[in-house]
Amino acid sequence: MKVTHDQVLAWRLRQQSLTPRTASTVEQLVGRLAGVQAQVASAAELALATRRRKPGAGAVEKALAARTVVRTWAMRGTLHLLVPEQMAAFQSLLAAARTWEKPAWQRAFGVTPRQMTALGDAVEDILGDRALNRQELTDAVIARPGFGELRQQLTSGWGTVLKPLAWTGRLCHGPGQGGRVTFVSPRSYVPGWRGIPGPEEAARTAIPAYLRAHGPATAETFDAWLTRGLSGKAAVRAFFASLGDLVTSVDVDGRPAWVLTENAGALARTKPSEEVRLLSGFDQYVLGPGTGDTRVVPADRRKAVSRTAGWISPVVVHRGRVAGVWEFTDDTVDVQLFAESDPVPTTALEAETAHLALCTGRSRTLSVRII
Incomplete structure (x- = not known):
């Protein structure tokens, strides 16, 4: 099947509820977009509001309070809003890249893979069913034998050492505490949480979610979006291959890419947009x-x-x-x-x-x- 890039762009605008705008809820939009970057909270709020015909003030905070949307470190190591049914799949593929085991990461942040494993176990045990702000969590961790030297890493403003704990299902962001971020265990906080699935199972949720919003795309484009290209080409291509008939190859102005098979017909019928x-x-x-x-x-x-x-x-x-x-x-x-x-x-x-x-x-x- 051949399509033009003008068709692709028009199709994405529709898939992302930009043309036309929608009456969908915040959680429906977050799921449709395969997550919304929330490093800047006001930008996330506006990104969702611009897609709604009748936007309402404070819609994101209401969704977070209802736990229909969860905020956590996800794609490219940045904070995202995610829906519970997609969250574990994205985290699984991020964890599969094992970025914290790479020598460059260890040199930059001074935490070994063994320490990261121990830290994850400690944080999961400490959080239980509680919500702790970063200082409270840090104090609880370093009070345990063997963790005293990690105070600086745990209090870093970028949260780099905490990100792998999010990807392995040990923590996510919880309810606000007077303007301060809190952390909770997904096991006790995220509705329907069943833990982090294996990568191949996760791929069957994460890749279709991405392609439904941002396709057609290559495996390399998907990984750039997910990990900035750190997963390894062979691994990502294997994830795509495991999808079988769920995906179809298309020619976009002479460039091969993947689209969900269920979307191929609609893409082919799409007319270029003037919006x-x-x-x-x-x-x-x-x-x-x-x-x-x-x-x-x-x-x-x-x-x-x-x-x-x-x-x-x-x-x-x-x-x-x-x-x-x-x-x-x-x-x-x-x-x-x-x-x-x-x-x-x-x-x-x-x-x-x-x-x-x-x-x-x-x-x-x-x-x-x-x-």
Whole structure:
């Protein structure tokens, strides 16, 4: 089967509830998007709100409180919102990469694989059915014999040593505690938790979830999204091969990629999109294929989208491609369109500005300039 990339982009917009917008709940959207990056909480809230016809204030916090959505370290080592039924599968494939056993990781963070195993056992025992903030958890860990030297690693702002514990099912984020993060055991906190499955079983949940939102894609693109390419090519290709008839190979403008077999017909019938959307920073539409995909983000404009310290700008999407960036000021939605992109209709930008007002509860005027 052959399709064009214009069809692919239009199909992704629909799959991700961008065209048209949806009445779906936060948890339905998080599942549909295969997770939502939540390193910046306000960006996650806006990424979901922009997909809803009638966004409501505090929707993410309500979903977290109801435990229909869980916040934890996941793809690429960043915080994500995940639905319980997908969470264990993603964590399994992240754990399968065993990044904490690599010599470079050990040199950088000073924790051996044996220490990580012992730390995971200790944290799981300490948490039980309690929620502890980082200081409380750290104090409890280092009070145990043999863990005193890990205080610095445990209190690191990036939480690097705690991430493998999330991937192996020992902890996730729990309810807020006066603005402070707490940690809980998924075993006692996540509805329906059955532990971390084996990688091949996990692949049958995780890869379809990704392809349903971000396909067609290659095994390498999936792994770049999941682990930044640290899983190993042979392992990821084996995961895809294990899916059998669940996936179908397609030709996208001369490039082979995988799509879910159940989605192939709809993709083939999709017409290119003319829609315009203003998307949040760190939006899954951009993160799914990655900012290095020049068919989504123009190569010469990547630095405008993927900025220093891992910051992903809010973007203007026109015809499925990034045509500019934007930001809030006190009084305006400041849109900066790329000079080389196709002209973006002002009326569409005005409509998007109005929808952002619904999302944020604050009206701003539209400001447009070419860069």
